[in-house]
Amino acid sequence: MMNWYMTLSDCLILSGILFSIGVFGVLTRKNAIAVLMSIELMLNSANINLVAFSKFVEPAPAVNGQVFALFSIVIAAAEVAVALSIVISIYKVTRTIDLDKEDTLKG
Amino acid sequence: MDSNTVQALFFYFFAAMIIGSALLVVLLRNIVRSAFALFFTLFGVAGIYILLGADFVGVTQVLIYIGGVLILIVFGVMLTHNSYSVDMFNKLGTVVMGTVSAIITFTIIYYSVKPVAWLYVGYKADAPTTQPIGMQLLTNYLLPFELASILLVLAMVGAAYLIRSEVRERHEKRMEKKTGAGNDREEA
Numbered sequence: 251m252m253n254w255y256m257t258l259s260d261c262l263i264l265s266g267i268l269f270s271i272g273v274f275g276v277l278t279r280k281n282a283i284a285v286l287m288s289i290e291l292m293l294n295s296a297n298i299n300l301v302a303f304s305k306f307v308e309p310a311p312a313v314n315g316q317v318f319a320l321f322s323i324v325i326a327a328a329e330v331a332v333a334l335s336i337v338i339s340i341y342k343v344t345r346t347i348d349l350d351k352e353d354t355l356k357g
Numbered sequence: 358m359d360s361n362t363v364q365a366l367f368f369y370f371f372a373a374m375i376i377g378s379a380l381l382v383v384l385l386r387n388i389v390r391s392a393f394a395l396f397f398t399l400f401g402v403a404g405i406y407i408l409l410g411a412d413f414v415g416v417t418q419v420l421i422y423i424g425g426v427l428i429l430i431v432f433g434v435m436l437t438h439n440s441y442s443v444d445m446f447n448k449l450g451t452v453v454m455g456t457v458s459a460i461i462t463f464t465i466i467y468y469s470v471k472p473v474a475w476l477y478v479g480y481k482a483d484a485p486t487t488q489p490i491g492m493q494l495l496t497n498y499l500l501p502f503e504l505a506s507i508l509l510v511l512a513m514v515g516a517a518y519l520i521r522s523e524v525r526e527r528h529e530k531r532m533e534k535k536t537g538a539g540n541d542r543e544e545a
Contacts, residue, residue, distance in 0.1 A: 268375060
């Protein structure tokens, strides 16, 4: 009979994989909204870490890790609202969201 | 099969779903398809939360990320519609460098996680977490809770201010005046 367990290391490695995929996306995408989506992947991987530590390391009634994850979700929501409005206002001015062409600040 | 095995099987199912759809998010050329792949990633993460006994965080993930953030992103895609057919990727060199950076990041995380003997607290029965989270939010985390509401108001006002059309028109008029003045100077 197989005897598998879900361990803390598994969760941390899953979140590491997700974070690395996010890093790849942030570095290679040209579209600003696709970069935002990759940042969302990285934020989610951090949240998986918080919840996994809350499950495996904290003693029974404590939920500090989950409260941290909730705050992180709230801040991510605020971040994506502001970032998208910046992207859209850049689009209104320059008519493109190609990050390679947004070089107005280049000296 | 005992319950641990079932839990592990579900974990691997959700992990495969997250990794596969996250790869689609960063690799697909059509950004609308990327957004739909992101839906499955966020849903898989919610499943992982619920497997880890965090039911309230899992439901919040579905409500805020899938119901809020993803909708916002899809609106962003639609409002910038003539850009989603542009070539999504940088030059080959950048892709190679991105792959190398991702592999280095993963290697660092893997070798800092794997050898550690984590201090386990032993088996914890999955209890409802909504009540303890509410207690924590209104006692130990009261100040961050209030700060989070201020942050949300600021973000909402800021986002509305940034994309308000009236401000943009005024700004454009000012820019026109400025460039007009610049032309005059050049002529003089």
